[in-house]
Amino acid sequence: MVGECIALAIVAAISSHAQAQPSVVGVPLVPAKRAMTTVQVTGSTATLVTGAGVAGSVDDEAALAALAGASAQPASNTPPLAAEQLDDLRREYNGASEAQRQNLRAYFTDMGVDIKKLLARPGEAAAPDSQSLAQAIRAIEFTRTPQSVLAARSTIGFAPPPKPAATDFAATATWLQLQVFAGEWTALGDALRALPSADAIAAYTQILQTINRSQRGDPNRPADPALLPEEVLAIADAAPEELSDWQVTILAQLLKEAATKYSSAAMLQTLSADTRMFGKQDAAHRERTVKFLVAAGMALDAAEYFPDLAEARELSDAAALVNYGRYHEDFAASTRAGDDGSSHLRTAWSLYCEAALIGGAEASLRQAAMRRAIDLLPSMPPALASAWLKQIFANPTLAPAALEIIALKAVSIRGGSMASEARAQAILTMKESVDTLLAETGIDIRLVRVPLRMLTTALIGEVETALDGSADGNRRGRGQAMPHEMELLLRAMPSEQWMAALEPSLASRAYRAAIRLAVGADEIDVAIDSLAHAVKRFPEQAQPLANDLLTGWEKRLAPQSLYPDEDQMMFIGFARDGMTSAPLTRGRQRRNLDRLARLMFVLEDVGVDPRRLPAVAHVFHSCHGMTEVFTRAGITSVFGPLNTLAAVTAAGLADQMRSGLSGQWSDRKAQQAAGMKRSPEAITQLVTTGYALAIELIEQAIAQDPKSWRYAVTKAGLTYDRVQYIQDQKKQDFAAYNQFRKEAFEAFAQTAERYGEIVSAGDQRDDASVYLAWFSAAVGATELNYLTRDDLLIEGSPQDDQIDLIRKAIQKLPGDLAARHIAAFTHEINGTLNRLEPSVKPRIVKHAMRIIGDHPAGAALRRLTDLYQDLMRDEIKLRLTIDGDDRVGTRERFGATVTLRFTDEVDRETGGFSRYLQNDVWARVGNSYRPMNYRDLLKKSLESSFGEHFEVESVGFFEALAPPMPVREAGADGWLEKPVAYIVLKATDPSVDRIPEVSMDMHFNDTAGAVVLPVLSNAPQIDAAQSSGPRPVENLKVVQTVDLRDLDSSQKDHAVVLEVHADASGIVPELEALLPDFRTALAGYEVAKNGIEVRAASILENDTGTSGRSMYSWVPAPPSQYIEADASGTYRLPSERSWLITYTPTSAATGHAFTFPTLNAKLQGTLVSRQFSDMDIETVTTASVPIRPHVFSRTLIFSASGVAILAGFVFIAIRRRKSVASSDTETTLTRVTPMSVITALRRIESERASSLSANDHASLIAEITGLEEQYFGLHGAGADTAPRNGEAHAHLREALDRWGARTTTRTS
Amino acid sequence: MITLSRMAWGCWAVVPVALVTYHYGPGQTAYVQDRAAQLQNAAVHSQASAQTAQDGAYEKHLAAIEARRSAFLDPTAEHTAAATAATTAEQTMYATAASEWKVTAERYQEVLTTLGDASPQDASAVRWSKARASVRAGDIWTGIDDLELLVDELEAEPAVDQPLARAAREELATAYYYGARLLRLSGMPAQEWRVESGKARQHFRYLAEQAKRGDSAESAADAINDQRNLELVLNLEQSTLVDLQGKAMPKDSPCSGSCNRPAKKPGKKKPSGDARGAGVAAEIPDGW
Incomplete structure (x- = not known):
């Protein structure tokens, strides 16, 4: 550790060197262009510090070796360092302290590199040591970066370096740099003030100039001096002398930047307390402070330092007025303004205007004031603005300056970030300003021509940008402007006086822009006016200008979709901002035609024949409603008499009519959609007349140009x-x-022949349109995009030969013309494919391939054909299978299963076929996504497939999500089978011998968009003349419920009702086959002819068929078990049937039991019998249920009545001999009691007294009395004397018998 | 004597009552039948006349084919003129025959109108005759509709008239054959005429199979005839258009007919409904 030294090097040097000697460095390095790495050499290690942090460490020797390697080249021999890298290294070297330099030099010397030579600029000697402090300071930079600030603070934190000797310039400069980096402003100020004045000023100047420089000289990296607002004040106070204006400006910039990141409150507080440079201490300080704060964008904070306004006005202090203006402008933009924002803005504008008009003020100040006033013009009331502008433009000095400002603003406005509408508003204001200028009399137009040109150019540029979107954002990219923007721009277009002041080249462009803009804003009358002015000045440009107008107008009338792919619309949502297209009403149509007629006159006036313009026919078409057929009167009103029409116009109109007549003009649905309530007859009349007119037009064109094959094509x-x-x-x-059609095709053939002759002679470029038109007609419609499946050419039909004729016609062309035309034809077909109805595309491709053959150009179409072939024939098969025997009988129900077989690959690539069994499936159709009811479509297709000799009783679908099962198809593996539908059918005629093939439309996407491929099934043979009996069923369950509750109800005819409900997999048999003995269930009852109510049969589906993708529908969970094929491989759905059998009584005796019908022995299944018991249903396990014969039947009533009558007679007869009978009655008492015996004896006494003698009668009375006394008397024997139970009975019995016998004997 | 006289006068007085009763009772039926019989006689006469015209047309047709062949093989002016003349004569004669058949059909319609519901048995036979006349008059699709209805009705009641049912089906098959042939000759695409020829084939096949099941000599003859007709249908399907144009048309076929065949009828669909109506013996859920 010899001390710390910092070596700064360019990673690029290391990188480039590393590329040469990768083993030396041994670390991955970032690309040389952008990587800048600081090599901090600390002790024995060097750390590579990248912008992102510590990237790795290498050995210091290795790093230095790398540097040495980089520097080892002789200075003359340029080392592998870019100039930029050398500059960087040089800057770092110069910024290093002397000690660091010495270390570096020593290291580089050890490596054999003279760093001074290396860093010397080309042509310079090695950098000499500084001769003065100013020089030394100018050699270094004070650019503060977060890294340098942190490093400096770290350095000072370890050990504050002592202030070097004043003679060591480099060290002093470096020391000053360290103070700046470390933010030691006081030390800096002290040091600067200690220096000689010149050095101090130089040092301070260098500090201000470099402190805010963008990092490392990279303009893309924003400067970040990391200064606080109060530090800026400190820097200002560090100034060795009074601040100059430019220094205040730089400091203001620093403050502005600092204020965006940090709060300026502390700084303002310091400021209010007066600092060395700023404050209120005197006018100079106040003025400087105002300048400082206003330049920093803090006009609101500067207000307290402003001079008095009245005083400023009195002194004509333009600067003060501008500052006040800034204050009010800022105040208006601040949140404090509230509702007074516009008032402040107006005050600001007034102050700017006032300042601009102060004659004695500095020109730059007045210009600045004027610029600001012009900036605010769009927000000012027009009257005020106009008055001020008049004042400005009345001043011969100010007028050109103002115009220049306006022009400059117009030029700069396009590059700004202003919204397009605001930009348009600004331009309009400028235009109005210029109009004011031009309205001033006596203005020398030559003086203002240049700014006028610039302004006009800017205006036109804006218009063109709005119309074409050449340089703007997404919306502009589509060439669509906001309606309001268009309106503003239209108002901003130069007036005629302005146009007159412009040079012809610019005026021409301006007229063109004005016409286009007016058309774009749907101001056709304005456009026509502009055109009229333009053609007066530039008659030679009348045709292109008119064509521009017509083309734009046509687009306005029949706008193309902005969004060709509706998918994008799903995401753009409601963001469509294009000008809406108004419906073309009859009134609007009439007005458009009037405008077109006016345009014709305008052009005729300047000698242009507008009828020869190519776009005029299109505009005429677009002027009409979508469903309005051209009329002779309409054409005449615009184009003049038909016989004066130019060939090109007549042909153009005829072509437009052909397109309309074969499309929407004859389409009743389109008419209804457009709100027309024309009857079919009225439409037919219109279309028929339209065809006659169109043919007349094209014949006229042909008459003028008989050799034109194009006209002939149109006619054909x-x-x-x-x-x-x-x-x-x-x-x-x-x-x-057929005959007429042949003639039409003959016309195509002749036209093609004529074209062939022309092109063979070299008079015509290759054009396959004649063949395409012929082909289109042959396949069904001259406009292929209107072609529907119903109109499509069918193989084997009479016009099928036309395809061969087209091919022969092309092949007849000589040389390579045939091949070229086939290629051109192929190109045309390719271009048409994406516009075709998806269902017709496969057949169109197929027919086209008959013409194209094996021409290389048809490769794409051939691939499509192969794809369709794969899908329709080879890899997807629709199979129709009869469930059970093929002897299905006539009018007997039988089932047929539709299954789909496909290969694994198709299943995988197409996403499966479940969707065809579902509704509400979001699918892409054409250019849009929409919910598709595939299941309903398939059902409709199946129902329509069976022709008139089958009755489709019901169609049921299998579970959509059931996984397909592996199956062998034609002996091959890799196939899957998915059951689709189970259909219950009846053959209605015995002669039917096959089920027609059914069709299923499949939706795919190919390279040209959506395509619908019809997959056809097989057509199984059947024998409807014979029946094999009941159809196969599984899991048959029959429930029969007898209702005997009405047996006694005469109101319900004593009917017995049997309800039978059966369900099974497959077709439930008829009732006779199911329960053969149901008619004999109850003796005495029969099933009347209309006694069987057959309920509708239905197929039971497990699946609702609703897609899980439906947004609003609840989707039940998929079933846990799917229907599987039986042993024979047949899938069948369960079905159910029910019958209500009513048994009515016959005259025969009613049986005693209802015997439940039994299940046909030939059928396998379960039978459950039940009966109603009041409101309950009970299961019956016996074979029959007993019944109680009804007692009040008519027969019974009659019988009972007869018996009663008979009984009456008998009673009367018996009554005559009642004594005999009655004696028996009394003597045969069932219960002998004292009461009964006494009663009987009293009856004998009363009824038979005549048969008794007086004694007997008295004895009887006595005995009765005795018995009463004995058993019931108060004074009788009572309980004590009464005979006991057995004795009493005998006693009483004896008395009764005795008296009974006595009276009987007497009577007889 | 007086008694006898009174009885005689009494009987005489009853006679008008009897007559009135007969007039308003069985007499009406007899009158209708008598009137229908008269109309039918006229229709039969008209039919005979139409058949004669048809035979004549057929002869002209054969002659025209021959003339056209000669003109094709040896296109001299004489042959060409002869071919043109023969074609004109053929067309004229076919037009006459068609007109006669049309009158016949109208007369049979009058018979049907007169008969009303009086005699369904007779009406069926007349309907057959009328439909047959319509087919030969060129109103093929009208005749086919009538015959289809008749066949359906006759076969729904098997005991009614089997020979008539068979005849109706034969005529229906023939009508389909004529229709398919004319469609093809007029240039209609295969998918149009094949539908009709397919129906003709099915009906002839069915008739041939049914006839083969019979054990009478008549059945055997019918089987052979139907088999031959079946082959003719197959020939129609397999011949090229040029071949067909060179062959003579069937003897009783119209020369041209309305080719505006009714639109293809979709499969008949029974209205579906939920079989589980109230009161049906389905499981009754809890809560009852």
Whole structure:
């Protein structure tokens, strides 16, 4: 440890050296360009300190060896150090203390390097030692960085170095540097004041100039002197003499920077207490303080040092007024202003204006005041601003200066960070200022031409930026400006007087910008006015300017989507800020056409034939509503009589009409969407008239230019479209239609031949559009983007041969023309693909490939074809399987299973096929994501596939999330099978012998966007003339419930009801097959003809079919077990059926029991029998349930009535012989008691008294009385004398029998 | 005597009552049948006339084919003119035949209107005749619709009239064949005419299979005939368009017809409903 020395070196030197000698350094080094590493040599180790901290340590010898290696080259022989690195090393060396330098020199000398030579500038001798302190100080820098501050504090903390001798300049300079780095301002001030004045000033100057320098000379690294606001005051106070203005300015900069990081309260407090340089002690100090604070952006804090305003005004103190203005401006921007912000701002502006108009003030001050006033102009009331500007521009000295300021501001405004709308507002203010200037009479335009040019250039630049977005952010990048911005810019466009003052080259550009801007702001009338002015001055530019207007106008009328990919819209959300496109009403359409007609007149006035402009037909089209067909009157009003139309215009109009007629003009849905309530007949009338007009137009064009193959193509397309349209309206016989269509194709063929001749002769560049048009018509529509699956060319149809004819027509071209045209055709098809309906794309590609063949240009399409082939035929198969025997019978239900088979690879690459069994699946369709109801689509497709000879009873879907099962397909492994649907069908005619193939649309994405591929199934054969009986079922469960509760209800006809419910995997058999004996369940009852109510059959699905991705729907958890195939590999869904059988009574006797029907012996399943018991249902385990015959049946009532009547007769007859019967009654008492016997004896006495003699009668009465007395009398024998139980009974019985026998004998 | 006289007068007085009763009772049916019989006679006459015209048209058709062939092989002016003339004659004769068949169909319709619900058995036979006439008049799809309905109704009641049901199906198959052939000749794509030829094939196959199951000589003859027709359908499907254009049309086929075939009918779908209505013996949950 010889003491501490710090060697500063450039890592780049080490790095470059390390690259040469990697083994020497042995540490990874950052790239030379940016890495700057301090090598701190402490003792025997050197630490590489990077900007990010300690990176690693190396041996000091190695580090120095690296330095030595870097320096070992002779000075003349440039070492591997860049000039920048040498400068850095030089600065560090110069900044080192003498002791450190000596150490370094010793080390470098040991390495054989003379560091002085190394650090000498090219052409210089080795750096001499300083001859004066000023020189020594100028050789070092005082740039404070966090690292240097910390290092200095560390140095002083260890041992404050003594102040070197005054003669040691280098050491003194270094010592001063250390004080600056360490923030020892007092010591610094003392030292400076101790130095000779010249040295002190030089030192202080060097300190101020370098203290805030960007680090290491890198402008990208911001300066960070790490000063507190109060330190800035201390630096100021360290000044050896009074501060000059520039020093105050630098100190203000330091204060401004410090105030952004730290609080300035302490500094202000110090300031208010007066410091050496600042304070209120005198006017000079106050003035300096104001300057210092205002320059530091602290005008509010400087206010207390301001002179009195009235006094300043009296003295015409422009600087004070400006300072007051700054104060008010800052106050307005501060939170303290509250509602008075605008008032302060206006005061500030007034003060600036006042200062600017003070004649005796310094020009720079007035300019500054004027600049600030102009900056505030957009916020000022126009009347005030205008009045001030008039004052300014009335002054011949100030006017050019003001204009220059405005121009400079306009130029600088584009580079600023101002918002576009604010920028537009500022420009508008400037324009208004210039208008004020130009309105002044007597202004010499030559004096202001240059700033006027600059201002105009800036204005036009802003307009072009707003329109084209050449240099602005994202929004500008799309060339869209805010409506308000457009409006401001439009108002800011130069007036005619201004334009007249401009040079022609700039005026032309300005007119163009004005026209474009007016069109962009949808101010077509203004644009036409500008155009009118422009063409008056520049008639030779009328055509391009008019074309600009027309093109822009067309875009306004029919704006293209800003966001071609709707996906982006999902994330942009509601951020679309483009000017909205208003609906094109009839009134707006009329006004647009009027404007267009006016434009025609304007152009005609300057000798331009507007009808020859290429864009005019497009604008005419765009002026019309989306669903408005061109009319003869409309065309005539704009273009004049038809027979005067130029060929190009007529053809352009015809082409527009062709596009419209084959698209939205004839589309009723589009008409309805546009709010048109036209009837189909009205649309047909419009379209038919439109075709006639379009053909007339194109024929006129052809008449003018018979050799034009383009016109011929248009005509052929129109002819074909008209034929198609008429056929779609079912207006002509197919044979006639076929003939017309052939003629249309013949026109295409002739046109292609004509084109072939022209191109073969070299008069035409390659253009495949004729073949593309022919191809488009052949595949179904002249506008391919309108082509639908229904209109698409079908292989084998009559026009299928057109594809071959197109191919032959191209191949007929001589030489390599054929190959070139096939390539061009391929290019056209490729460009069309992404606009096609996804469902037509595969077939379009297929037809195109018939033309392209094996041409190399068709490689991309060939890949697509292969992909489609793989997906549709080779790797995805739709299989339709009959569940059970193929003898399905007529009008008998049978099941068919649709399964999807696919390879592992397709499953993996396409994300599976579960989505086809779900609804509400978010999927990409075309350019957008939308919820797709795949399950519903598939159901619709299946239902529509079976033709008219099948009745689709129900369609059920298997679980969407059921995993596909491995299966062998055509003997090959690697296939998976996923059950899709189970369909219950009925053949409606015995002649049906096959199930039609079903189709399933599959949605994929290919290289050209979305594509829909229809996958077709097999068509299994069936025999509908024969039936094999019940279809196979599994897990059959039958529940039958008998309801006998109405058996006694005459209101319900004593009906017995049997409810049968059956469910099973597969098709539940019919009732007769399920329960063959159900008709004989109850004797005396039958099943009437309409006694069976068959409830609708249904398939039971485990899955709701709703996607889990649905945002608002609750999705049930997937089932724990999925349906599996049976032993035969057939998947079937469970189904259920139910019947309500009503048994009604017949005349036969009702049986005693209801015998439950039994399950067909041929079926495997369970049968549960139940019966209603009041409101409960009880399971019955016996084969039958007993029934209680109803007692009030009609038969029973009749029988009972008969019996009753008979009984009545019998009763009457018997009554006549009642004595015999009655004697029996009395004597056959079932219970002999004293009461019953006495009663019986009394009855004999009363009823048969006539048959008794008087004695007997008296005896009977006596005996009755005796018995009453004996058993019930108060004075009788009573309980004591009454015979005992057995004796009494015998006694009573004897009396009864005796008297009974006596009366009977007498009667008989 | 007086008694006899009174009885005679009494009987005579009853006669008008009997007559009135008959008039408003069985007499009406007899009148309708009588009127229908008269109309049917007219229709049969018209049918015979139409058939004669059809035969004539067919002869002209054969002659025209021959003339066109001659003109094709030896395109002299004479042959060309002869071909043109023969074609014109053929078209004229077919137009006449079609017109006659149309009248026949209308007359059969009058019979049907007259019959009303009086005699369903007879009405079925008349419907068959009317549909047949419609097909031959060129209204193929109208005839097919009528025949499909008739076949459905007859086969729903198997005991009604098996020979008529068979005849109706034969006529239906024939109509499909004519339709498919005309569609193809008019240039319709395969997916259009194959649907119709497929139906013709199915019906002829079914008829042939049914006839083969019979054990009568008549059944055997029917089986052979249906088999032959089936082969004709297959020929239609497998022949090229050029071949077909060179072959004579079937004898009773119209020369041209409305090719505006009704749109493809989708599979009939039964309205689905939940079978588990109230009162059905499903498990009753807790709480009852």
